[in-house]
Amino acid sequence: MRRIRSSVGAAALLSLGACNRHQSALSVFGEEAATVRHLTIVMLIGAVIIAAGVAGLMIAAVRAPEGRLTLSGGMRMVGWLGGVLPVVVLLALLLYSLPSMRPLPVGANDLRIAVQGEQFWWRVRYQPPGSPPLLTANEIRIPVGRTVQFDLTAGDVIHSFWIPGLAGKMDMIPGRTNRLVVRATKVGVFRGVCTEFCGLSHALMAFDVVAMEPAAFDAWLANERRPAAPAAGTAPGAQAFAANGCAGCHAIAGTPAAGLIGPDLTHIGSRASLGAGTTRMTREALVRFIKDAPSVKPGARMPAYPQLSREDAQAIAAYLESLK
Amino acid sequence: MKRGFHGMVARLKVTLWSLIVPPTVWAVHFLFSYLWAAIHCAKVGGFPRLPILYAVGTVAALAIILAAGIVAHLQSRVPGDPAPHEESTDSDRIRFLAFSTVLLAALSFVGVVFTAAPVLFLTDCR
Numbered sequence A: 001m002r003r004i005r006s007s008v009g010a011a012a013l014l015s016l017g018a019c020n021r022h023q024s025a026l027s028v029f030g031e032e033a034a035t036v037r038h039l040t041i042v043m044l045i046g047a048v049i050i051a052a053g054v055a056g057l058m059i060a061a062v063r064a065p066e067g068r069l070t071l072s073g074g075m076r077m078v079g080w081l082g083g084v085l086p087v088v089v090l091l092a093l094l095l096y097s098l099p100s101m102r103p104l105p106v107g108a109n110d111l112r113i114a115v116q117g118e119q120f121w122w123r124v125r126y127q128p129p130g131s132p133p134l135l136t137a138n139e140i141r142i143p144v145g146r147t148v149q150f151d152l153t154a155g156d157v158i159h160s161f162w163i164p165g166l167a168g169k170m171d172m173i174p175g176r177t178n179r180l181v182v183r184a185t186k187v188g189v190f191r192g193v194c195t196e197f198c199g200l201s202h203a204l205m206a207f208d209v210v211a212m213e214p215a216a217f218d219a220w221l222a223n224e225r226r227p228a229a230p231a232a233g234t235a236p237g238a239q240a241f242a243a244n245g246c247a248g249c250h251a252i253a254g255t256p257a258a259g260l261i262g263p264d265l266t267h268i269g270s271r272a273s274l275g276a277g278t279t280r281m282t283r284e285a286l287v288r289f290i291k292d293a294p295s296v297k298p299g300a301r302m303p304a305y306p307q308l309s310r311e312d313a314q315a316i317a318a319y320l321e322s323l324k
Numbered sequence B: 001m002k003r004g005f006h007g008m009v010a011r012l013k014v015t016l017w018s019l020i021v022p023p024t025v026w027a028v029h030f031l032f033s034y035l036w037a038a039i040h041c042a043k044v045g046g047f048p049r050l051p052i053l054y055a056v057g058t059v060a061a062l063a064i065i066l067a068a069g070i071v072a073h074l075q076s077r078v079p080g081d082p083a084p085h086e087e088s089t090d091s092d093r094i095r096f097l098a099f100s101t102v103l104l105a106a107l108s109f110v111g112v113v114f115t116a117a118p119v120l121f122l123t124d125c126r
């Protein structure tokens, strides 16, 4: 009884995985992921049928009276069921699954997004056809129904780019550009992760993915091109930001801050998460991150600021929050 | 000496060397597949629409494997020699080698088909 209860518990626990709506290959919002999920279900059903058949045959074999099968009859059965049948089933599965390996076609007029993996964040550059590129970080927005090509590379070590609900994984390799073509099918907020161990905070290297209606996406992109800072430039936080050398690593368009070592902060106030998907974007989380990033993300390439007063950190956080 | 096809088969005695023909052809075809795709993508600049060279190579590989299998199959049957075949006689040894070759040929044939199948569906070097 106890064993039954614990296995039911384990099964229930496993099925909880299906409750994850924003980072799951089962919670699909893109064409490639839909194909993969379909294939998974077909193979699962097939595997269950085959396993049941093998189990049934085994029971029959154990129960059958001795001498039920002649030697040559047995050999023939092994030949058909153990040789020919698996070959036919595997060949059928291969031919059935191969078309899903075909990449989506992509044209010169499709949006390209260059993403570069860094320890432990994502440098994102939108390259819409016919307009200048736009730099952001740690969040990716895509228009539903349009083909988008990701140009994936890495700045330091090998990372891997995976948005489970959208498409398969693709490695990000320094000095090489891998292409991944996707098409989103559903509006929503999802999540992507790094899936190649890349250092201490590998597990804290994620990003939000926002799939938007094309018109909303175009409006967002246009707004993203405007610096968020104009009025905020005189805020006390802006001065503390400049005084503490943050601009050496971070860029905020419309201000003198133009560092390229860390993530672009131009519109950080409009991001839902902080530190590449590490925590929610709140004032408190910002203060903690600014004062001691390596305690939030071990090994982060941003120094701690123990000498920074709490007031200054608060002011910088308020300033960054206002950059929408 | 017997004449014709069967005579020729009887003279082609299976050995350990002929046993490894099918898997070797499979291995060479596997290497050929990689080289062919890599050279096309890197040097010719794209995935070929009509992979004629690849089709020729694949058909040749399948033909060699098939021929090895047929020869071995014919040699594995010695009329008028009832089972069991487990003595250390020449005839039992050849029967064993021949039957092993048949099984290896079947496996290699399937292996080559599985290796070649993706080419029918790929359209792109990505």
Ligand SMILES: [Cu+2]
Binding pocket: A117, A118, A120, A158, A159, A160, A194, A195, A196, A197, A198, A202, A205
């Ligand atoms: Cu990584």
